[in-house]
Amino acid sequence: MAAQGRISGFGTLPSGMALNAKYTELTSGASGSLTAMLQGHIEVATKLADTFRRMGEQYVATDEAVAASLRPTEPR
Numbered sequence: 001m002a003a004q005g006r007i008s009g010f011g012t013l014p015s016g017m018a019l020n021a022k023y024t025e026l027t028s029g030a031s032g033s034l035t036a037m038l039q040g041h042i043e044v045a046t047k048l049a050d051t052f053r054r055m056g057e058q059y060v061a062t063d064e065a066v067a068a069s070l071r072p073t074e075p076r
Contacts, residue, residue: 010016010023027034 010020025033030036
């Protein structure tokens, strides 16, 4: 595979050139290409990671608040 998202190695015959164009389109073309699909998966995984990170922070905050509410208080 060559740089810049171009596939090479199919030769110069018309069928090889057509195959090269098709694989290039499938890997780095518009929507539906491998590149676009992977980018979509990366975005979803990033959002999930952010969500779980926020959930963890909220869990810690809630746990600390509950622990504080359970501590004995001094009589007034």
